[in-house]
Every structure is written in structure tokens, then in C-alpha cells.
Amino acid sequence: MATKHKPGKETVIALDNIHKSFGSVEVLRGVSLEVKAGEVVSIIGPSGSGKTTLLRTINGIETINQGTINVKGITLTSDASPQALNEIHSKVGMVFQSYNLFPHLTILRNITLAPIHVNRVNKKDAEAEALRLLEVVGLREKANNYPSQLSGGQQQRVAIARALAMHPDIMLFDEVTSALDPELVGEVLLVMRKLAEGGMTMILVTHEMKFAEEVADRVIVMDKGVIVEQGPAKEVFAHPKTERTAKFLRRALQQDWMEDVQDIQVAERS
Amino acid sequence: MQNELIANLIDWAPKLSSGLWKTILLTLVSFPIALVIGLLLAMPRIGKRHIRILSIPAGIIVEVIRGTPLILQLFYIYFVLPYMGIRFDPFQAGILGLALNYGAYLSEVYRSGIEAIPRTQWEAAKALNMSWAKTMRLVILPQTLRVIMPSLGNYLVSLFKDSALASTISVTELMFAGRLLSSDTFQYITIYTAVFIIYFIISYPAMIGVRMLEKKLAR
Numbered sequence: 001m002a003t004k005h006k007p008g009k010e011t012v013i014a015l016d017n018i019h020k021s022f023g024s025v026e027v028l029r030g031v032s033l034e035v036k037a038g039e040v041v042s043i044i045g046p047s048g049s050g051k052t053t054l055l056r057t058i059n060g061i062e063t064i065n066q067g068t069i070n071v072k073g074i075t076l077t078s079d080a081s082p083q084a085l086n087e088i089h090s091k092v093g094m095v096f097q098s099y100n101l102f103p104h105l106t107i108l109r110n111i112t113l114a115p116i117h118v119n120r121v122n123k124k125d126a127e128a129e130a131l132r133l134l135e136v137v138g139l140r141e142k143a144n145n146y147p148s149q150l151s152g153g154q155q156q157r158v159a160i161a162r163a164l165a166m167h168p169d170i171m172l173f174d175e176v177t178s179a180l181d182p183e184l185v186g187e188v189l190l191v192m193r194k195l196a197e198g199g200m201t202m203i204l205v206t207h208e209m210k211f212a213e214e215v216a217d218r219v220i221v222m223d224k225g226v227i228v229e230q231g232p233a234k235e236v237f238a239h240p241k242t243e244r245t246a247k248f249l250r251r252a253l254q255q256d257w258m259e260d261v262q263d264i265q266v267a268e269r270s
Numbered sequence: 271m272q273n274e275l276i277a278n279l280i281d282w283a284p285k286l287s288s289g290l291w292k293t294i295l296l297t298l299v300s301f302p303i304a305l306v307i308g309l310l311l312a313m314p315r316i317g318k319r320h321i322r323i324l325s326i327p328a329g330i331i332v333e334v335i336r337g338t339p340l341i342l343q344l345f346y347i348y349f350v351l352p353y354m355g356i357r358f359d360p361f362q363a364g365i366l367g368l369a370l371n372y373g374a375y376l377s378e379v380y381r382s383g384i385e386a387i388p389r390t391q392w393e394a395a396k397a398l399n400m401s402w403a404k405t406m407r408l409v410i411l412p413q414t415l416r417v418i419m420p421s422l423g424n425y426l427v428s429l430f431k432d433s434a435l436a437s438t439i440s441v442t443e444l445m446f447a448g449r450l451l452s453s454d455t456f457q458y459i460t461i462y463t464a465v466f467i468i469y470f471i472i473s474y475p476a477m478i479g480v481r482m483l484e485k486k487l488a489r
């Protein structure tokens with residue numbers, strides 16, 4: 001197993017009592033959380049518990065109704081200014097379950113679009129940087145292809161490179177391997193593991209329990225809009241405090257185990 | 271008989287071809303203007319909050335234009351506006367009428383096209399700190415144009431045919447030339463048949479082109 005990067009002392013994300021409603025439905029009901037520089041936090045929990053919504057509030061895609069978000073000295077409240085939102089967008093990168101690459105642009109253009117048009121990097125530098133990032137995710141030879149010509153796993157690696165091109169301090173990953181065929185999951189996780197080892201601060205929502213256990217410094221369990229448990233993965237997995245968490249974990253871990261069995265079966269057949 | 275026909279056609283050719291030239295000019299000038307008007311009318315209705323206020327006037331303009339005949343709009347521009355001190359020559363009035371009318375319809379094409387682009391594209395752009403305007407220009411519109419290209423092609427062909435209505439405000443386009451010639455010579459059958467054929471010879475390949483484009487984009 002790879003050596004874990006030690007998180008620093010500096011707090012880079014501080015969420016205080018976040019509330020978020022869609023219409024009359026309260027989806028986040030008082031979430032507080034601190035993340036240190038270089039820390040890797042994994043969020044797990046049943047469907048509809050608010051994991052995605054929480055991530056989206058951290059990078060300002062979703063506004064909050066109550067509470068404060070502090071990211072690297074930028075504060076967001078319920079009436080966040082467009083300026084503050086822009087600063088948050090630029091500090092926090094996000095990767096989505098469905099990749100969301102721009103289908104009309106080549107891989108290279110997907111990555112250079114925002115650096116050129118938002119950060120005003122000149123085209124040559126932006127392209128050099130994009131090629132370097134493509135190298136990191138192992139896709140340099142795909143620079144001139146279009147997203148539709150890539151597999152899901154490759155597209156997701158491009159999406160990671162695209163987010164990194166904005167030089168974020170924090171990366172958010174929302175179930176980035178859930179839409180992938182099982183055999184493509186590993187290549188994406190590998191890129192994420194490299195990032196974590198490089199000291200990137202990361203929050204990831206994932207169903208990959210093994211990955212969470214190996215890479216995350218801390219696991220957070222959400223249920224019905226609140227954090228119900230948190231701690232090192234091993235502890236949380238071994239000694240869940242509530243019966244609901246235990247039940248959720250049993251199902252999730254079993255699924256992981258079943259995928260392993262399937263992998264073995266596939267390997268044996270071929 | 272046949273010789274006479276050919277001689278007549280040669281006689282009429284300059285007038286018909288100058289009419290055709292005007293028709294093409296009318297189409298090719300008013301269509302790009304309609305594209306811009308359509309975009310301007312569509313933006314407030316899909317835009318962010320601070321331009322949303324404009325969606326009411328934009329909506330009224332679109333509904334009024336779509337709810338009245340094109341020929342009446344042309345008459346209004348050419349015969350009524352001069353009473354308010356706004357005067358156009360026939361060709362200008364024709365361009366304006368056609369561009370406004372088609373702009374109103376095209377705004378609906380843009381709107382539905384833009385709304386068909388998944389919300390996730392907006393979110394991805396937002397996460398990359400792109401502004402609304404940059405997202406629209408660099409991410410949403412290029413994809414929209416691709417989707418609505420066949421529709422735009424159909425509207426272009428349709429505008430080419432509707433430009434014949436400009437003859438009613440004495441724009442000397444193809445239809446007007448045909449009417450003039452036939453009332454001079456009383457050769458209704460030959461002249462209107464010739465005009466018929468000219469319109470069709472141009473619009474038919476265009477229609478086939480649009481259909482091919484549609485197939486190509488559907489893949």
C-alpha cells in the first residue's frame with residue numbers, strides 16, 4: 001500500500017451549520033465540517049442523504065439558506081456576492097459523475113477553454129499545461145480527439161485534468177466512477193490516488209469502500225441531511241455507532257465484495 | 271411556336287434575372303439579420319435574472335409578430351410608418367419586415383435549442399468559473415447551432431419563398447417581375463410557369479441539402 005500523505009495543520013474548508021432547502025424540502029439540516037490542507041475526506045451515505053448537494057454548496061454551484069462556508073479565507077453565506085462565488089469557483093475544482101465534458105470541443109480545447117477565457121492564460125502556455133496534465137492522466141495521445149471518441153474512464157480522466165488546469169486548491173469528486181463499467185474504474189481511481197499522494201485536498205463522495213479505506217484520511221457518513229458519523233475509515237467501518245449506518249455499510253461493503261467476485265470470475269473466464 | 275417561345279424567354283430574361291437577383295439579395299440580407307434578431311429576442315427569456323425583465327417586451331414582440339400575417343407587417347412598415355415619420359424604400363421595408371418576422375420565429379428555435387442542452391453543461395462551466403456570457407458563447411451556443419442547423423436551413427428556404435410577398439410593396443423581385451411582364455404581355459401561362467420553375471429549381475436542391483445535413487447531424 002502506498003504511503004499516505006500527512007494532512008497539514010491549516011484548515012482550508014470550514015462549514016458551519018449549513019442548511020439548504022429545495023422548495024419546502026430541507027436537504028441539508030445543519031452540516032458542520034472542517035477539512036485540513038492535504039486531507040482526503042470521503043463522504044458516504046444512502047441515496048438522497050444530501051452528499052451531492054453538500055459538495056455543490058462547497059464550490060458555490062448551489063447557494064445555501066443558512067450557515068457559513070469558509071474556503072481558504074473566502075466566506076459564503078446565504079447572500080453570497082457574485083464575486084465571492086467566483087473566487088470559490090476558482091479555488092475549488094469539481095468532477096462530476098457524468099464527466100460533463102464539452103462535446104463540441106477536442107480534449108485539448110476542453111482543458112484549455114477556461115484557462116484561456118477565464119484566467120487569461122495565453123494559448124501557448126495553456127496548451128503546454130494541458131498536455132502536461134494529459135500526460136499525468138495518461139492521455140496525451142488523445143489531445144486532438146473529441147470526447148465521444150473516448151471511453152468513459154478516459155473521459156473522466158480528462159474531466160479531472162480539465163479541473164486541475166484551473167489550479168484549484170481543493171478538488172471535489174462526486175461519485176466519479178459510478179457511471180463507469182467496472183473494468184474502467186481502476187484507471188480513474190489511480191489518477192485520484194496520485195493526486196491524493198501529491199498532497200491535494202480532496203473531498204470525494206464514493207461507493208468505492210475499499211478506495212475510501214485506503215486513500216481517505218477520514219470517512220464521513222451522511223444520513224438525511226446531517227453528518228451522523230465520522231472518523232478514520234477502519235474505525236467507522238468496523239464500529240458503526242448507529243444501526244442505520246451499520247446496515248448501510250453492510251450493504252455497501254457487500255457490494256464491493258461482490259464486485260471483487262465478479263472481477264475474479266471475469267479474469268478466470270478470459 | 272417553339273421559336274417564338276424561345277424568343278420571348280430571351281426577351282424576358284433580363285427582367286426575370288434581375289428579379290431573381292433581387293429575390294436572392296432580399297433573402298441573403300434579411301436572413302442574417304433575422305438570425306441576430308432571433309438571438310436577441312431569445313436571450314432575455316433564457317438569461318439570468320438581471321436580463322429577465324426584458325423577457326416581457328421580448329415575449330410581446332414575438333407573440334405579436336407570430337400572431338399577425340407577414341403581408342400585413344410589410345404593409346404596416348411600408349405604408350403606416352411613414353405617417354410617424356419613419357420612411358423606408360421598398361427594398362429596405364422588405365428586408366426589415368422579413369427579418370423581423372423570421373427573427374420572431376427563429377427566437378423560438380434558439381430557445382428550444384438552448385433549453386435542450388443539458389443543465390450539466392452549464393454546471394461544468396460554472397465549476398470552471400466561466401461567466402454566464404462566456405458559457406453561452408463558448409459552450410452552449412456552439413452546441414445549439416449544431417442541433418438547430420437543419421431548422422435554420424428550413425427557415426432559410428421558407429424565407430426565400432416568402433420574400434415573394436415583398437412584391438406587394440413594390441420590391442422589384444422575381445414575383446414582381448413576373449407580374450409586371452405578364453400584365454404587359456398577357457402571357458400568363460408561360461411567364462408564371464417560368465417563375466414557378468425558377469423558384470423550384472432553387473429551393474429544391476436547398477431542401478435536399480437540408481435533409482442531408484439533418485441525416486449527417488443525426489449520426
Ligand SMILES: Nc1ncnc2c1ncn2[C@@H]1O[C@H](COP(=O)(O)OP(=O)(O)OP(=O)(O)O)[C@@H](O)[C@H]1O
Pocket residue numbers: 022027045046047048049050051052053054
Ligand atoms: N435541484 C434540486 N431540486 C429539488 N430537489 C433536489 C435537487 N437536487 C437534489 N434534490 C433532492 O435533495 C435530496 C438530496 O439529494 P442529493 O443529490 O444531494 O443526494 P445524494 O446523497 O447525493 O444521493 P445519491 O447517492 O443518490 O447521489 C434528494 O431528495 C433530491 O431529490
Ligand SMILES: [Mg+2]
Pocket residue numbers: 051052053174175
Ligand atoms: Mg449524489
